[in-house]
Amino acid sequence: MTADFEKAGLPEDGAASGRPGPKATALAFDLGAGSGRALVGTLEAGEDGAEALRVTEIHRFPNEAIRIGEHLYWDILRLFQEIKTGIRLAFRDGFRPETLGIDTWGVDFGLLDANGELLGNPYHYRDPQTQGLIEEAVSLIGKEELFRQGGLQFMPFNTVYQLYAMSKARSPKLEAAETLLLTPDLLLYWLTGVRICEFTMATTTQLFLPREQRWNVELMRRLGIPERIFLAPVPPGTRAGRLTPAVSEELGVPAIEAIAVGTHDTESAVAAVPAGDGPFAYIVCGTWSLLGTELAEPLLSARTMELEFSNEGGAGGTYQLLKNIMGLWILQECKREWEEEGSRTTYPELVEAARNAEPFRSLIDPDDAVFYAPPDMNEAVRDFCRTTGQPVPRTPGETARCILESLAMRYRQVLEQAESLTGESYAGLHMVGGGIQNELLCQFAADALGRPVWAGPVEASAIGNMLLQFIATGKCANLREARRLSARSFPVRVYDPQRAEQWNAAYERYTALQAPRA
Structure with a gap:
């Protein structure tokens, strides 16, 4: 149901x-x-x-x-x-x-x-x-x-x-x-x-x-x-x-x-991921994108440090091996600046403008330090493109497409790094959180990964919060049962990959832009 x-x-x-x-x-x-x-x-x-x-x-x-x-x-x-x-x-x-x-x-x-x-x-x-x-x-x-x-x-x-x-x-x-x-x-x-x-x-x-x-x-x-x-x-x-x-x-x-509950919102969100019993990979998608996988023990190897992953405590005695990715913060800040300049563009209008913009015109490294807290996010995006010899985004649609495509590229890179650390091969990626309401980002993620993306639920942190309350009071047996409850309670939308050849070529361009920090 x-x-x-x-x-x-x-x-x-x-x-x-x-x-x-x-x-x-x-x-x-x-x-x-x-x-x-x-x-x-x-x-x-x-x-x-x-x-x-x-x-x-x-x-x-x-x-x-x-x-x-x-x-x-x-x-x-x-x-x-x-x-x-x-x-x-x-x-x-x-x-x-x-x-x-x-x-x-x-x-x-x-x-x-x-x-x-x-x-x-x-x-x-x-x-x-x-x-x-x-x-x-x-x-x-x-x-x-x-x-x-x-x-x-x-x-x-x-x-x-x-x-x-x-x-x-x-x-x-x-x-x-x-x-x-x-x-x-x-x-x-x-x-x-x-x-x-x-x-x-x-x-x-x-x-x-x-x-x-x-x-x-x-x-x-x-x-x-x-x-x-x-x-x-x-x-x-x-x-x-x-x-x-x-x-x-x-x-x-x-x-x-x-x-x-899992009072860190990431851990509550992971508790609501509608995954099966085997290993799975996820993104908690919002202002930040937290991409990771669940482990029984922390992974503290030198390679884990080199690839800049974290080990955060999870529910049910687990650890989350994950990486913080700058996420939709970059787009949110750009939109805020456009609004201060008088624009009244809504997110759906902005996503539609991105959909109609030229693909792969410009790419950024979302995790570059210049995007952490710049005084002018739009200028930070333009300057990154300018200094890397790419066309500078001129319109909100071009800027939004640049950000969303670049995030999807980063998701692919981090997922492959997680696989190299764990030795697992993930069939696809679960995406949860408010960011999955951006359907274009979900589709771009599937395209960049060359694997399906399973998107849902949106309010994952709140749902996981509730599920952990039910476990605490004996209304739900354990984390496994909680995830099964999430799976049958909320719809999951499947995004299948498209245009693999074009995305693979663009991914090579992307990795060249941030090779020193990859």
Whole structure:
């Protein structure tokens, strides 16, 4: 049975619809780098008797960075207010969730003082304070040793470099801190009064030893990071307390239970990938594209470091071998700049313009550092093309096509690298997340890979969040059963590869553009 996906509105009454009522109801908050959403999932018996998950979106809100002086911050208090609004709306719309869970982007955190109060607004991961600190840490510890310990791709926003920057600056906030709470753990703390550190988020810090399953206290001491502020990680699916009396009274709702799901949004999304029992490859597609595969153990080889892959903790005792790819951030920034110039082009119009633009006219390396946080993204794209001797995109359609084709090329390259590391050969690629609404990107991915792409579900992080709540409360047996539930509840669109000869020729051009960094 394929479940409905509704936007707002009351759920059907089980008796009126002829179906049994819901077996369980979960409320999921999924916060990404650009927006957040609240969705309710009801576990129901379908007409054929098989369980299916029915999802209703009840609240959506923007998540915008705030610049003050030289720093970039998250508006964390407003995000918490939006979460409270989502809880209130869930009950107003007739749902009765027994549990809730929160997943967010990784690496960022808040610091609490001895009274449990927040010490300033959390920094945004694109804040410039970490510039040059990877190189400093490498000079102190050694690149191979840092990777062997933490197993993460060297990214300037990793928690370790944010804390190192605060340590070097002798930040009063760091000196006064008693507890570090990563973003979803901080939001759960404000709801429940319970302080925890969930495992999947802990592994995004580059301060966790995946083989030894403990914090890297030795590295903290080397970098002047206070070890006292770190809590022992708990596994995804941990029951994390109930809404405090104050929150329940304010919202007029029962003291529902909070579950520390896979609180890193990537790991919740992977839990919802509708894969079979064998090895599979996936992309969680959004502002970032996270391409990887699931393993039983972290892979900490020198070759893994050389190819810039990460080992992040997953649900069910797994590890995700994955790589961060710049993703749709580049196109999102270009569109934002066009809007500031007066353009009102929608994403569907932009995708159609890209579809009609000349193929393979210009290509970029999406993971080149120039695209990380440039003052002018359009100019960064034009300058890359100019300096590599390619035609410079002149129109939004040409720019969008350049970005989407280049992303698809990067997907192929990273998938082949993953195969070289694991020794597996993947028949195709599962794509999940909001980015799969860009059908042209999905088709380009299949074309570049020369393999099918299976796209769906869209709201994978929220769905995985719900599935992990159901596992925690015994409504779903395990991760395998959760994925089977996802597969029968949500449609998957298949994209078959086309024009293999043209894409293979363009791929050779692409790899030549970024050969020194490949």
